[in-house]
Amino acid sequence: MGPDSVPGPAVSWRKVLWERQPFPDNYVDQRFLEELRRNEGIRQYRYWAVVKEAGFVGQQLSCVAIFITLWLYMEQGLLSPEMLLWTSLISGLLGYGLHQVLISQEESSCEPRTRLADLQSATIFLSFTFGFSPVLKTLTESVSTDTVYAMSAVMLLAHLVSFPYAQPSPRGSLSINAALFASVCLASRLPGALHTFAMLSCALLVFALWPCLLQKIREKAPSHFTGVCVGVCIIGVGGLGSQSPGGAILLALALGSVTLLCPLLLVRLQRHKDNIHGPWDEAEIHEDLSRFIH
């Protein structure tokens, strides 16, 4: 149908404008919009699969809660820095062992880091942190407590938001840096230089090394991954509950909404999707260009 009801002559209309045709320029025939496709490439989500993936987000939230719990204990003097240091060291070694076991299971040809390089990194971390801890301790002396708390909260939030949940292999610099900044701010509030050192080592463990291990577990043993996530969430809620019940309740609510409610919303709202595609979309290159590399 055209916009003006002119019956078409014997010549058929072609969808070109560079030829003079007996039709007006804005004429369309009955094949209008036949190339329109709706909701192409839409995925069907299954609820429990999404819940399993969302567990990762909840797990990270609980990690932050665990860190804050440890800091609260240190600040109140209930946890001594030496104890924390030893615990971190041991769990670090355990984690490292597990990591190496998981790595040896794969036969990929990419260059593995040698044990020597790992030892070197660890030495650098520890010596640097130990050397700088007196300086770090006096950093926020003159800043008021509220400011410190606010800064740390903002930074931890930034860490959670920018964490690379889907693909941890390009390392998310902003998330790690934000978490470390927040931990430095909090650690400088503690009463001694050793406290600061212990807190920073713990932060390194929790925010930098733990996601690596988790990623390996997720790749190699997906069934165990879910169990680990659930375990971490429970520990987080429990730890926070020992310090402040209100916080524990809030955390539980947050975990519940992230892990259970949001996937439900996602699945339910899929049916309201209405995307249209057609030949007017931008071209996507589907060719495999790797043949030019070899």
Added chain:
Amino acid sequence: MVLKIFFPQCCNRADSGLLVGRWITGHDSAVVLAVIHYPFIPSQVKQYVQQMQAQSRVELSVLGSWSLPKEGQEGMESFLRDLSTIFPQERWLQISRQMGKMGFTCQVLDRDQNGKVVQRAVKKEKKEVKDDNEGEEEQEEKEEEEEKVIFIHYEQRKVMLSELHRIENGIPAPKADPPSELSQMFETVANSQPLFFMDKYDDGPLKSTHWQSEGREASIIVELLKQASVPLCLLISWMLSIWTWICNLRIFSLYPVRFLSSKLSTCVQLSYRTEHMRALCSPKAAAGHTQFMRKANILVSFLVDVALGVLLMSWLYRDDHITALANTLVPAADHVAKELEELLQWLMGAPAGLKMNRALDQVLGRFFLYHIHLWISYIHLMSPFIEGILWYGGLSACLGLTFALSLLSDMVALLTFHIYCFYVYGARLYCLKIYGLSSLWRLFRGKKWNVLRQRVDSCSYDLDQLFIGTLLFTVLLFLLPTTALYYLVFTLLRLVVVLFQGVIHLSVDFINSFPLFAVGLRICRSYRLADGVKFRVLCDEPGTCLHLLMEINPLKCSTVVQTYRTPTYSCYPKDSWAALIKKLFVGELIYPWKHKSTKTE
């Protein structure tokens, strides 16, 4: 076609005779320079004209005839008309004037191809070209012709002495452009000076009327000065060459000495004055108007400078002023040091309620306090010698006020050297911190500066890089207020000193470069610096030609100053305000007064 004839005012009442002058090429005009009176011998006139042409290099020729018939000279008309045959010219002017009437009448005779003298053809509305006309019948044509000749009267002496400046949009135009009619006319009159030397009381074969000088200078003193000036110039040039040779000795080209002498403004001023004196005392006479003005300006400003310096000296060495100055100098330095110490103590506390990092604060504060202590010891060590230094330094004022001011600026720089040091320390620390912070901020976001492409790119860092980078970022960020405050305080102090030095330098520069002679000339003899001309209508009667009076329009004072400024190492601010503030913010060292090197001609 309008014919313009430039006629000197002194010849308005001249006796009848021949007009000598020049046709201006390319334009339809003629400049009349002199009138040679009857009786004369034509061959002598031709010889004289050729001699003058050789001397003055102006294309002189006999333009025509002039007749102002007095009683008993009625028959001159035809005689003067016949002269056109004796002096072969392309065009022959016949200008005549009646006693008692203002206007002139003019006839123009042309030569056609046959060599006969013809009247100028007049284009009427019918556009007929009439050749072959003899002079008699054209009463009406003569009237039409007289309308098309304009007489422009000029005062010969003023035009001879004046210099026409070609200024377009405030910038002096280059001389390479095809010279305009006016500039050609001015040049003609200025170059025809040999023509004007013939005095009316001379006993020569020719008598002429033109501008006469009042008589050559006969004063003995002026003659003696003129005679003495050449050996004096030679002597001064010889002394200057010895001085330059001493300055160029190898021992002075060593790096520290050369560096110091380029920084001390006294040495710079000394070298600058040497240049001036050398330009002034060169034995060659000034070639051209610009050179002459340059030399005159240098001489006058030098004399004024020395006079002011001698005035300063007479004040300084009278009534023990030097001792009084020396006695106030050391207590003033002490006072400044004490003020600085109090400032540092304030900074080491909690200044203005700002949150400073205590440890860093103490470190920086103690460091600067120790410096001040060193400085005060130095001042006390020097205090016995200060009076002597001031006494000998004051002697330098006899070379000019500019030297005394430069010496003052150097002494201020030396006395506030500790402020300069503090500023450099603070600025370097701050700059390093800002640089580190910006780089680590990029690391914080996971980006890197791509030096090749000059842009910020994303980059995947290793874990240890990230860790150490974040720690350092935190440290630098929290130490920023402390460093920034110290930097701010010392920058402000340094800016005060720089401002003071800048004022001194500006005044020195002003004395050096202001063209006093040119301004004086503009005020007293304004016709010598001409910007252009203006015309006033003298006589516009219908039966005669149009008469205009040309008056010289002098240059504006601001243009005079701009054109004749002596090029100096003018101190002007190197950076614009925005660039300066940006540099202050980033922590780059600022040297706001740039010394431009003198332009070589």
